[in-house]
Amino acid sequence: MSLVLGIETSCDETSAAVVEDGKKVLSNIVSSQIDIHNKYGGVVPELACRRHIEIINPIVAEAVDKANIKFADINAVAVTNGPGLIGALLVGASFGKALSYSLNIPLIPVNHLEAHIFAIGLEISAMPFPFVCLLVSGGHTSLYLVKDYGRYEELGRTYDDAAGEAYDKVAKMLNLGYPGGPVIDKLALKGNPNAFNFPRAIKDSLDFSFSGLKTAVMEYVKGMKVSGLEEKINLSDISASFQQAVVDVLVSKAISSARKNGSKHIVIAGGVAANSQLRRELKEKAAKEGIDVHIPSQVYCTDNAAMIAGIGYQKLIRNKIAELDLNPQAGLSLSDW
Ligand code: KG4
Ligand code: ZN
Numbered sequence: 001m002s003l004v005l006g007i008e009t010s011c012d013e014t015s016a017a018v019v020e021d022g023k024k025v026l027s028n029i030v031s032s033q034i035d036i037h038n039k040y041g042g043v044v045p046e047l048a049c050r051r052h053i054e055i056i057n058p059i060v061a062e063a064v065d066k067a068n069i070k071f072a073d074i075n076a077v078a079v080t081n082g083p084g085l086i087g088a089l090l091v092g093a094s095f096g097k098a099l100s101y102s103l104n105i106p107l108i109p110v111n112h113l114e115a116h117i118f119a120i121g122l123e124i125s126a127m128p129f130p131f132v133c134l135l136v137s138g139g140h141t142s143l144y145l146v147k148d149y150g151r152y153e154e155l156g157r158t159y160d161d162a163a164g165e166a167y168d169k170v171a172k173m174l175n176l177g178y179p180g181g182p183v184i185d186k187l188a189l190k191g192n193p194n195a196f197n198f199p200r201a202i203k204d205s206l207d208f209s210f211s212g213l214k215t216a217v218m219e220y221v222k223g224m225k226v227s228g229l230e231e232k233i234n235l236s237d238i239s240a241s242f243q244q245a246v247v248d249v250l251v252s253k254a255i256s257s258a259r260k261n262g263s264k265h266i267v268i269a270g271g272v273a274a275n276s277q278l279r280r281e282l283k284e285k286a287a288k289e290g291i292d293v294h295i296p297s298q299v300y301c302t303d304n305a306a307m308i309a310g311i312g313y314q315k316l317i318r319n320k321i322a323e324l325d326l327n328p329q330a331g332l333s334l335s336d337w
Contacts, residue, residue: 009084016064019122041177
């Protein structure tokens with residue numbers, strides 16, 4: 001039996017988790033900083049780093065406590081080493097190094113994107129290789145063909161905004177606070193998805209673009225303000241129409257990727273994979289084509305340390321460990337092992 005402690009501090013969640021043999025989550029403590037960043041309409045990096053420093057110690061202690069183990073029982077420590085906010089990454093990586101040194105256990109470097117891709121591994125018995133992964137988060141929107149642990153082919157990516165970033169920016173324009181995804185998801189339930197015909201960009205490839213969609217919403221909101229009609233803006237209809245445009249594009253490209261690559265499995269990952277409409281529509285449309293969709297529980301879609309420990313275990317058993325001079329990288333990209 002192998003116990004991996006995962007630590008995640010790449011953005012605005014401080015999280016620590018203990019996972020047994022890469023599967024069984026014994027604890028997964030996630031402390032969100034939403035209350036700190038909400039009033040600014042986005043993450044303020046300096047505030048995020050300071051908060052990570054303040055709470056990393058108690059969060060890790062709580063994860064160990066909840067798992068009902070002692071520090072001495074931990075076999076390895078896995079840390080996010082990018083991509084993310086550099087100051088935030090440094091907090092988790094430094095903490096992980098100190099634990100690795102003091103407990104004399106291996107330090108495992110984990111790519112945050114890779115952790116999202118394999119988060120579903122905490123909930124299914126075996127990864128359905130080869131599969132298409134639609135990774136949709138606040139910083140990334142990409143499609144990958146995942147052939148094995150550590151073997152990736154990028155099929156498409158966004159030219160500009162990530163899907164989650166578009167949610168956050170549209171929410172900011174509409175004064176809905178941060179993060180935008182959950183609130184727009186909720187408002188959309190009450191709105192008309194055909195009230196506005198917002199653009200669906202790039203029809204002929206697997207790449208994405210969301211900045212035109214964001215601008216279309218912004219132009220409408222600006223127009224209403226200039227005409228003194230701000231009060232008449234229907235937040236539910238805008239949310240529903242915006243979300244329909246995002247979901248249409250994500251669903252159709254994920255399905256074409258699977259079709260083109262002869263894969264019968266699609267995995268979705270990242271914060272936007274928590275979206276209720278995306279989960280529902282992708283499942284329905286893929287089923288018509290005989291494609292299985294694997295969707296992590298919401299808590300494993302948004303940032304969490306269980307996913308870091310999960311893929312950390314796969315790296316541990318393949319001896320992919322780091323030295324204590326490990327340097328986190330803000331722009332780390334997903335690459336083969
Ligand atoms: O994966 P994540 O927690 O952090 C990054 O690695 O970026 O993703 C955060 C993003 C935010 O942009 C947030 O608005 C979005 O995920 N998000 C959602 C939902 N929940 C979170 N987007 C759409 N619908 C949701 N229910
Ligand atoms: Zn993430």
